[in-house]
Amino acid sequence: MSAGTLSGLQQAVPPHALLEAPGRRGQRDGVGELCQEFAAVCRSAVDPLEIAAALEFDGLNDQAVREKYGYADVFELAEEMHRRVPADPVEPPGAEDPWRLGLGRPALHGLIYSLPAMFFPAATGLLRGPGSITVLLVSMLVSWPVSQGLAYLGYARLGRGDAAATKLTLRYGFLGTVAVAALAMAVTGLVVDARLTALAFGFGQGLYMLSATVLMVLGAERLLLLVLTPGFLAGAVFLLMGRPNGFAVPVAWALAVTPLCGLAMSMWVTRGIGKGAGKPFAFADLVAALPSASFGLAAAALIAFPVVPGWGAGRTGINTGALLAALPLSLSMGAAEWTLFWFRRRSWRLLRATGKLRAFGRRARLILLAALGQYLIATAVLIAAVSAIAWAIGPAQPGGSAYPQIAAYLALGGAMFLALLLQTTRLRVVPPAACAVAFALEFAGRDFGLRAQLAATVGLLLFFGAYALAVLGKPSRHT
Structure with missing residues (x-):
């Protein structure tokens, strides 16, 4: 000003x-x-x-x-x-749209979210034996919340304009969360009869997720493409060759390059802290990060539960619907990011152009419904494309029983999109609490299988939709 x-x-x-x-x-x-x-x-x-x-x-x-x-x-x-009060307005300088975003960044993030999916079919040799799925699920349930908490701490420091403090927070936060992921895999190895290669892969999955968090907070997403390239190319070639046994070990080493490169890159981008950067974070910062971490945990539980052997919708073997929905749901995060910025940009312009409270609320709600519709359509198209490819190449044949499962994941994707949108408007407690309640209901109704999952995810989508329509019609949420 x-x-x-x-x-x-x-x-x-x-x-x-x-x-x-x-x-x-x-x-x-x-x-x-x-x-x-x-x-x-x-x-x-x-x-x-x-x-x-x-x-x-x-x-x-x-x-x-x-x-x-x-x-x-x-x-x-x-x-x-x-x-x-006598009005005496002074025309401020033209404010730059803070929510302007092109297609390049969401497309890049979509690639970053989806390329690791190539690692799993290429690593089937590493993941054979009992306990492998449990290892992967534990890795996911630990990595998601700690990476969400680390991202919050990094963005909070970044928002204060202190580059040195941001790097300090991310460096020590990264090392601390990597230690948590390693401890989780060690405990899992003691409890579950799993192969060492599966535990190594689970730790590598967490290490990549945490390093990706550091690089994305610092705006170094392009480095992630370099990090992913060795494992992605090795996995793609291995699958195109029909997964020959003689190449299993070299491919395993190529897959291991990605998390190790992520570790090196994270240390490199957080270098040059210097003296006077202060403490990485205080206890109050950790408390403030709890809503983000709890949201990551609840979201991971909702996504992972249907494929847990013996539970939920995945209790009778391979859950084809879950497999067909997992990759598109990852890809849809790029569409979710673009649509989120689209909504915030339209709301910001509406706030500057509308002089009536009720008119603003009505139009803001229409923009919200349009944003949700855009995201759901984009995700449905991605799911249809992946299903068509799966049908053509044959790794997973989508039958009629898979469609209700896909619908449940589509509803979950819409709920996650609204939850992320609410968090950008300083509503950080309701999303994780609602996700936790939805998971508790799904777990309680696990004997009903897919019906419980559909009820939980559709109910969560309806709740977030009603809540967002109620609160995002207020101008104060868009300032």
């Missing part, structure tokens, strides 16, 4: 002009003091909507306004404040 704008906002308004302005019928004491408190906002506001957004952001809801000031809602109070 320029100095000219500040001087315009700080012009003196006599206190009596605010306190002695004629009131409305039924008005209670305190509006004048509120006008003084929000004088700068009221003077610069071109319409009552800006004042209403500031009041909501400060914690005043309709009920508080009715009880304390005697007005029907926040917007009615904002109209009165806008009438009382």
